[in-house]
Amino acid sequence: MDIAKYIDHTLVRADATPDEIRNLCDEALEYGFASVCVNPSFVPLCTKRLLESDIKISSVVGFPLGATTTKIKGAEAAGAVNDGAHEIEMMLHIGLLKAKHYDFVKYDIQHVVEKADGALIKVIIETAFLTTLKIIDACHIAVQSGADFVKTSSTYASAGAKVEDVKLMREVVGPNFGVKASGGIKTYADAVAMIEAGANRLGCSAGVQIVKEAKGA
């Protein structure tokens, strides 16, 4: 198993600098990560840095709160794709999910799918805020909305990925949909536990250490 191919090499801190983003891209090239995951303003820089490589570029939409308007989420996705992003990680509207406005939550995702012009869509459901039943609802809605992945966490809530949540998400979405675990995956053992639970992609800022650990193991 090449663990690097599971990892979205991620730097979405508010204070990330262009030099740090360039370094993120260089590490992705060196270690062969699945993608780099960055905030929208850094997509053009990644596009330039990763030209002629097979490293994908992921960018975030409505991140990390999910409470901007549907129209802005769509425009942000379209802009990121236009700037070179291959994968879009959108925040679901958590407050409206909690309030059972399921039609709205679905429409919000569908609009992003539509505007993202064929890019892979990961829906961040932010498990830290959700009950088991709401995690199930969120997964069903993501599948019905034409997205490609459900993702556990933005890393800006009180907790990140939990093995039991990843297992549940995989069970709900079935074998042919993506499940991404993120938040608190700091070691090779953490990464393997998430993959065994059903994740087929991992969001990590510690990707380099995880790959080094895997090679040493």
Add this chain to the structure above:
Amino acid sequence: MDIAKYIDHTLVRADATPDEIRNLCDEALEYGFASVCVNPSFVPLCTKRLLESDIKISSVVGFPLGATTTKIKGAEAAGAVNDGAHEIEMMLHIGLLKAKHYDFVKYDIQHVVEKADGALIKVIIETAFLTTLKIIDACHIAVQSGADFVKTSSTYASAGAKVEDVKLMREVVGPNFGVKASGGIKTYADAVAMIEAGANRLGCSAGVQIVKEAKGA
């Protein structure tokens, strides 16, 4: 001193529900806060709820990371104003400030000022990430960009408002520009300390308790 008039009654949690936002508006009407501060998707609900009152509506842009594109920040501001927001709180691009791309940081703010169609513009500089010198730079840039306020914090970083930062910000921007303190203002004593340091607006989720404390004091 009517402390309520200093307070932006704030609910920008990712999982805030429509009922909680309605309650926020009702509390603003009851206590006479300066504004309610909400995520963009909730502006229309506030507009309806606060119709024919003098409570302003504040909404956030590029929040809380500041690392989306300038174009999206502008569109988000224009959308919020169109939906009824009177005040826009935009996140400055922290990573590009740290990297000394001052022209970009200024342009980013100017674009929001331009798109916000006369709304009051508060620039969140996120002091937790900044050195003293960078706080000074951020304040100068905000003044030069045509904004109306500098604001200490998004409340999503490691620290909120500090008295010494508010003093510094007031000193740099002078007496005729706004300074908003936010993050960790939980008591009437906290609120008074920030006002004495130079803040003329406060962002609080504990506004109701603060007003009650003020009346009891």
